[in-house]
Amino acid sequence: MNKEDLIIKWLDGELSVAELASFKKLPEYKSYKKLYDNATYFKSPVIDKKEYYTNFKSLVVNEEKPLLKSNTTLKFLMRIAAIFVIGFGLYFTVLKEDMVKVNTQLAEQTNINLPDDSEIIINADSKIKYNEKKWNEKRTLQLNGEAFFKVAKGKKFDVQTNLGTISVLGTQFNVRQRGKMLEVQCFEGLVSVEMGKSNIKLPAGNTLRFINGKITEGTTRLLMPSWVVGKSTFESIPYYEVIAEFERQFNVSVVLSNFDKQKIFTGSFVNNNKELALKSITQPFKLSYDINKDQIRIFKNE
Amino acid sequence: MKKKLHNNICDENLFSSIYNKYIQDLNDFLYYKFGALLGPEDKAQEAFIKLWKNCDKVSSDKAKSFLFTVANNLMLNEVKHQKVVLKHKATKTDASDNESPEFILEQKQYLEKYQKALANLSEVQRVAFLLNRVEGKKHSEIAEMLGITLRATRKRIYNAVENLRKEIEGI
Numbered sequence: 001m002n003k004e005d006l007i008i009k010w011l012d013g014e015l016s017v018a019e020l021a022s023f024k025k026l027p028e029y030k031s032y033k034k035l036y037d038n039a040t041y042f043k044s045p046v047i048d049k050k051e052y053y054t055n056f057k058s059l060v061v062n063e064e065k066p067l068l069k070s071n072t073t074l075k076f077l078m079r080i081a082a083i084f085v086i087g088f089g090l091y092f093t094v095l096k097e098d099m100v101k102v103n104t105q106l107a108e109q110t111n112i113n114l115p116d117d118s119e120i121i122i123n124a125d126s127k128i129k130y131n132e133k134k135w136n137e138k139r140t141l142q143l144n145g146e147a148f149f150k151v152a153k154g155k156k157f158d159v160q161t162n163l164g165t166i167s168v169l170g171t172q173f174n175v176r177q178r179g180k181m182l183e184v185q186c187f188e189g190l191v192s193v194e195m196g197k198s199n200i201k202l203p204a205g206n207t208l209r210f211i212n213g214k215i216t217e218g219t220t221r222l223l224m225p226s227w228v229v230g231k232s233t234f235e236s237i238p239y240y241e242v243i244a245e246f247e248r249q250f251n252v253s254v255v256l257s258n259f260d261k262q263k264i265f266t267g268s269f270v271n272n273n274k275e276l277a278l279k280s281i282t283q284p285f286k287l288s289y290d291i292n293k294d295q296i297r298i299f300k301n302e
Numbered sequence: 303m304k305k306k307l308h309n310n311i312c313d314e315n316l317f318s319s320i321y322n323k324y325i326q327d328l329n330d331f332l333y334y335k336f337g338a339l340l341g342p343e344d345k346a347q348e349a350f351i352k353l354w355k356n357c358d359k360v361s362s363d364k365a366k367s368f369l370f371t372v373a374n375n376l377m378l379n380e381v382k383h384q385k386v387v388l389k390h391k392a393t394k395t396d397a398s399d400n401e402s403p404e405f406i407l408e409q410k411q412y413l414e415k416y417q418k419a420l421a422n423l424s425e426v427q428r429v430a431f432l433l434n435r436v437e438g439k440k441h442s443e444i445a446e447m448l449g450i451t452l453r454a455t456r457k458r459i460y461n462a463v464e465n466l467r468k469e470i471e472g473i
Contacts, residue, residue, distance in 0.1 A: 008456050011434060011463065012441045031467055034412075039435040041413055042420060044333035047326050047343070053318060056347055060354055101341075253411045261403055295411075 007032065100132045104145070107251035109227075114141075118157070119150040123176075123227055124248040146176040148225050151189075163210060164195035171204075174225040178241060181211040187223050211238070226268065233268040242281055243298070250274050257299040259287060311365060312357040320365050321350060327447060328369055332377055334432040335425050340380045349373035367449065412470070419469040423462055430455055431462035 001009075001019070003026070009015050010023050010032075023029065104110055104126050112120050112128070115135040122128060126145020131138055139157035151157065153170040161177040171189025176182070184193050186202040193200045193208055198215065202208055207218045218235070226233040232245050240261035243254050249271045267284055269277035278289050282298055290297040311317050325346060332342035349372040353360060360368050420428055433439045433447070445455040 004460065007463070008441075008460055011459055012456075028467075031471055032463070035416075035463065035466055035470070036435055038413065038416060039432065042417070042432060043436045044330045044338075044432075045343070047329055049322050049325055052325055052343075052347070053321055056321065056350055059347065059351055253414060255404075255407050255411065257404060 100128075100130055102128045105251075106248050114157075116152050116155050118152045118155060121148040121150075121228055123147060143175055143177060145178065146174070146227070148172070148174045148228055164193055167192045167194065172224065173202075178244065181209070181237070181241060183207070183209045183211075185220055185222075185225060187220070187225075209236070227271065230271045231268050232271060235266050236264050237266075239263045239265050239285075246277065246281060250277070252294040252296055254296045254298060257297065258302070259285065259298070259300045310358060311353075311360065311362050316362065317354065317357065320353075320362060324366060324369055325350070328373055330433065330437055331370065331429060331447070332373055334429045334436075335374075336377045336381065337421070340377060342377070345373050345376045345380070348376055370449075415470045416466070419466050422469060423465055427458045427462035427465065430458035431466075434459050 006015070006019065006023050006026075009019065015023060026032075102110065102112055102122060104122050104124055106125050108124055110122050112122065114120065114130070115132060120128065123146035126143070126147060128141055128143055128147060130141035139155075140160060141157070142160045144161065147159075149159065149168065150172045151168050151170055156167070156169045159166045159168070159175055161175065161182060163177055163180070163182040166173070166175055166184055168191050169189060171191055172187040173189075173191045174183075174185045174187070176184075182195070184191060184202060185207040186204055188204050190204070191202045193202060195210060195215075200208055200215070200217070202217075205219055205221070207220050209216045209218070216236070232249060234242050234245075238261065239259075240256070242265045243256060243261070246252075246269065247254050252274075263285065265281070265284065267280060269280040271277070274291075278291075278296070278298075282289050286300075287298050288301045289299070311320060328349065329342055329346045332345055336342060349369045352372050353365060353368055356368070420432075423431070430444055430448070433444050434441065439447070441455050441459065442452055444459075445452045448455070
């Protein structure tokens with residue numbers, strides 16, 4: 001059997017014991033196996049059929065469906081078709097949820113305006129979700145990643161993240177939620193941060209950092225987060241998060257060798273110059289680096 | 303006299319069995335073809351709603367192709383300028399694992415390359431490959447689901463695998 005047929009049979013789970021043995025002897029066997037084993041990481045979500053069906057039923061309106069009369073003239077048929085089409089259109093507008101979802105990719109930032117003219121600047125690799133239609137009654141949005149909020153005066157709303165909810169009233173503040181870290185900086189007005197049972201108020205000029213189960217409060221003299229003007233800043237942040245942000249801003253892969261990724265880093269890097277940024281994050285720890293297109297290696301030279 | 307449809311799917315028992323039969327496959331198809339960001343679950347629900355509204359026009363043996371066609375069109379309307387990004391589950395990065403930091407980083411890089419390579423595959427190759435490997439479907443099942451020949455299915459899957467290997471390992 002030729003190689004291609006062997007591979008196809010393997011993919012379909014149809015190899016005999018002997019055929020499998022010869023497949024395993026192929027030099028590329030390891031690479032096929034790795035590809036195959038890791039595909040499961042991309043699995044689509046498993047649907048809870050009961051839950052979905054219940055949801056489906058609630059979306060369907062109980063109504064008499066128009067039956068086509070058997071002795072229809074063309075005009076009558078067209079009238080029915082028109083009613084059906086209009087019914088369909090209205091049906092969809094009324095029942096659709098009007099969720100707005102904004103996602104940024106690596107090395108991308110974007111601005112959006114909320115229905116009340118509040119402005120949000122979203123940093124790379126982040127997601128925001130809110131209900132545009134219901135904004136007046138339900139002023140809640142979900143954030144995964146980092147964003148800078150300028151909330152119109154007198155307007156209250158909530159930003160939900162995996163780690164806590166930030167409630168605001170006419171302020172300017174930055175929320176950075178990456179992995180298990182949550183950082184909130186308030187630049188103007190008042191922000192209240194709720195995490196589990198704690199509720200911490202942050203007036204302008206105050207910051208809060210929650211990482212590794214600890215909450216640290218601090219201050220800032222900035223009027224807006226540095227990344228909005230092109231610089232990523234870190235204060236007592238583990239190195240692996242600095243590297244993760246570097247990867248996000250420059251859309252590259254970084255491998256760290258021979259160095260403790262938990263080491264605490266305080267410093268910054270510019271978002272528009274990769275070499276300069278690399279120097280900024282390696283020099284403080286006397287690390288060296290290698291660049292190979294979009295693969296970067298950072299390491300300690302023994 | 304207009305001919306009445308024999309199996310009218312307006313009966314709730316029949317409809318709910320159709321729903322349970324196809325909802326996961328439909329969702330998987332949309333997810334693998336268009337990615338997670340465009341709301342595949344919502345489009346799948348919408349397709350079923352349309353089917354229900356048309357229950358007196360669509361027979362049960364035509365239900366599957368109705369659902370897949372409608373859902374596909376709903377997604378195409380949504381696509382416009384969005385890039386397809388299939389998310390992989392977060393690999394654990396706590397040191398509580400027995401894996402070394404180097405392995406974890408290497409794994410993360412491999413998955414990122416994999417993710418990009420998947421997005422670069424043609425839609426038809428990606429869908430066929432993921433249905434085969436991730437959902438464990440046989441080639442014959444995939445051929446039936448997508449309405450193509452067994453030979454075409456095998457070609458798509460094989461080409462997907464070769465393209466992925468080329469892109470990820472730079473062969």
